Amino acid sequence: MLILQILIDGFAISALYALGALGFTLIFGVSGVLNLAHGAVLVTSAMVAWYVGTNEAAGALAGAASGIVAGVITSFVTYAVVVRPIQRSKAIPEVERELFVLTGTLLWGVMLQIGLGYIFTTTPVTVHQLVSGTVNILGVRTPTNEILIAVISWLTLGLLWLLVNRTPAGKRLLAASINPRGLTLMGVELDQVHLLAWGIYGVIAGIAGVLLGSFLGTSSAYIPALTGTAFSIVVLGGLGSVTGTVIAAYVVGYIETLTAYLISPSLRAVPALILLVLVLYFRPQGILGRR
Amino acid sequence: MKQTSKRRVIRALGALAATTALTAIAMQPVRADTPAPIEIGITASLSTIPGAAIANAAKLAIADINAKGGVNGHPLALVIEDNQTSATNAVSSFQRMVNQDHVVAVVGTWISEVALALEPWSARLHMPFLVTGAASNDISAFVHKDYAAHKYVFHAYFPSAFLAEGVCDLAHDVLADQLHMKSAVVISEDAAWTKPLDAGYAGCLPGAGLKVLKEIRFSPDTADFTPIFQQAEALNPDIIISGWAHVGVQPTVQWADQKVPVPLAGINAQAGSSAFWKATNGGTEGVITTSTSAPGVANTPLTIPFTDEYQKAYGISPAYSAYSTYDAILALATAMQAEHSTKPDAIVAGLEKTDITGTQGRITFLGQSSPYTHALRFGPGYVTGVAIQWQSGTQKCIWPANLANAKPEFPGFVKLPKLASAN
Numbered sequence: 001m002l003i004l005q006i007l008i009d010g011f012a013i014s015a016l017y018a019l020g021a022l023g024f025t026l027i028f029g030v031s032g033v034l035n036l037a038h039g040a041v042l043v044t045s046a047m048v049a050w051y052v053g054t055n056e057a058a059g060a061l062a063g064a065a066s067g068i069v070a071g072v073i074t075s076f077v078t079y080a081v082v083v084r085p086i087q088r089s090k091a092i093p094e095v096e097r098e099l100f101v102l103t104g105t106l107l108w109g110v111m112l113q114i115g116l117g118y119i120f121t122t123t124p125v126t127v128h129q130l131v132s133g134t135v136n137i138l139g140v141r142t143p144t145n146e147i148l149i150a151v152i153s154w155l156t157l158g159l160l161w162l163l164v165n166r167t168p169a170g171k172r173l174l175a176a177s178i179n180p181r182g183l184t185l186m187g188v189e190l191d192q193v194h195l196l197a198w199g200i201y202g203v204i205a206g207i208a209g210v211l212l213g214s215f216l217g218t219s220s221a222y223i224p225a226l227t228g229t230a231f232s233i234v235v236l237g238g239l240g241s242v243t244g245t246v247i248a249a250y251v252v253g254y255i256e257t258l259t260a261y262l263i264s265p266s267l268r269a270v271p272a273l274i275l276l277v278l279v280l281y282f283r284p285q286g287i288l289g290r291r
Numbered sequence: 292m293k294q295t296s297k298r299r300v301i302r303a304l305g306a307l308a309a310t311t312a313l314t315a316i317a318m319q320p321v322r323a324d325t326p327a328p329i330e331i332g333i334t335a336s337l338s339t340i341p342g343a344a345i346a347n348a349a350k351l352a353i354a355d356i357n358a359k360g361g362v363n364g365h366p367l368a369l370v371i372e373d374n375q376t377s378a379t380n381a382v383s384s385f386q387r388m389v390n391q392d393h394v395v396a397v398v399g400t401w402i403s404e405v406a407l408a409l410e411p412w413s414a415r416l417h418m419p420f421l422v423t424g425a426a427s428n429d430i431s432a433f434v435h436k437d438y439a440a441h442k443y444v445f446h447a448y449f450p451s452a453f454l455a456e457g458v459c460d461l462a463h464d465v466l467a468d469q470l471h472m473k474s475a476v477v478i479s480e481d482a483a484w485t486k487p488l489d490a491g492y493a494g495c496l497p498g499a500g501l502k503v504l505k506e507i508r509f510s511p512d513t514a515d516f517t518p519i520f521q522q523a524e525a526l527n528p529d530i531i532i533s534g535w536a537h538v539g540v541q542p543t544v545q546w547a548d549q550k551v552p553v554p555l556a557g558i559n560a561q562a563g564s565s566a567f568w569k570a571t572n573g574g575t576e577g578v579i580t581t582s583t584s585a586p587g588v589a590n591t592p593l594t595i596p597f598t599d600e601y602q603k604a605y606g607i608s609p610a611y612s613a614y615s616t617y618d619a620i621l622a623l624a625t626a627m628q629a630e631h632s633t634k635p636d637a638i639v640a641g642l643e644k645t646d647i648t649g650t651q652g653r654i655t656f657l658g659q660s661s662p663y664t665h666a667l668r669f670g671p672g673y674v675t676g677v678a679i680q681w682q683s684g685t686q687k688c689i690w691p692a693n694l695a696n697a698k699p700e701f702p703g704f705v706k707l708p709k710l711a712s713a714n
Contacts, residue, residue, distance in 0.1 A: 129548070143549055
């Protein structure tokens, strides 16, 4: 009974973690950008979904749709206003560019956090759920929303896999992540590939933000922790590796759930952090890292 | 090029000096006519609901006092500093308010960690400091331990120990007597204010008729509360008693989502705000929390006019810290008026003699002999707080009996003890 409870509970939270970290690893893989405004993109989507869905009483679906649109817009703004100008700046030496992008996105994330805090207050809100009620799975009372979250997370993961491996545009994304110079020599505009990557990133982050907001609630105060969790999962899985990210998300999700059930809820985050430190010591490239 | 810019700077400085001189001359007669305002400092985290409520209530308080002629003929004015929930920011803005703005007292903060960081500065700078939302027992304990140094601090809200007593009184009158509950699981967030709260619960709940089956503490950054509710539910308690302020939305929503069959009562500070219904998408239906007051509840003749005025001005109902801040400023003004002085020691002497009717009840501060020196006096005839329950989107008062406007009601998934279902 307890084992089943842990299995079900851990599965849902892990799927959510995987989806939350997916965009982060994608954008790093394709364009080499560590987007430290990631948490802010997630929370912006969730806040807009709440505002439209609940505060303006437009309903769960309209709320979720506006949240995803907000995710895409924030993603493009991040790219156009912060990342691209730094990447193109002649004043910044080539070797320091990544560091500037890192700092730029970090500050942008802080700006979004403070802005959201003043617009919506830092008190958390919950995004309207698409479904309510509970289902009994072999004696475990499970919220239907939790099941839906796991299903949507896996659908999104599956669609991304299909897109990357089965469509020409996706193959270009993959190529950009392996050898951008080679891709340019083939006559592909790298700019357009990056634009596509940021678009996909916005959609994934939007979906993740809305689902996270319906399960865990959302607040501008969560932004640093969300960026941190995504970052840890991605480092654990190996920077830029989508499969590694999914595996790492499940490792972290289940370790946390096991700790909460078997040791103490107040120690939930500790073992996963210890694991992260150990991985950095003994296998710095992460579980499936290439670099 | 350089020459021109230098000349431009000189010209600009000259113009600035002339304007300043002219303004000073122009200001002169005005100063002579109106008495200088008495400045009061406000420290709060303005992006949080309780923090914004502190600043909002302070504005209403000084408007009401100024409308009645101010203090000894001087109007009151506010200096509001946003501490952004950071102790470092709070300390530097505290110093700024004292040294630059020459405030006569500082009021505010609902975060114990911030209040405790400001307390030594209040002592060092001899600056009266009224804490209006934080709950750590240490705030008043420090005054008791070193009165000479810390006497400038007044805890114009309740220490956790009193908050626990309030919940136990509610447990006795409503949960045990009316609803025939016998056992409880305590679930509290891990924070400075809940340690004495949990100790208080453990001490007084059994006397109120609720056996404490287990105390569960969780980290405030907990995302998934399923394991916690599962653990509680497995013990079959009649009620879950909460100690939540930093968290609120997530555990409440997950409690409703998972249809945890055990009702939820205690301190769920965020549920005291009218914004909580939308924040939880109605997940808070049936949740009970203690608070200072609520819409439509008349603790005193001042309460409803204040609640209405607040709602009209800001569009939401006052958070708990609004009532305590309004009363604190009322007490401060009364003290300055009575002592005919704005000097720190006179204000302390005046505050110690406080006996006024505020929005929460009769306001007096405990004396030196109490271990909670300068904390708000708690109990029947003074301030007890109220218990509210969310029913169909509104906050109803279910305790104390003389203020109650509704009977407790629970959502369908909650199981109540057999005897109570007859009600």
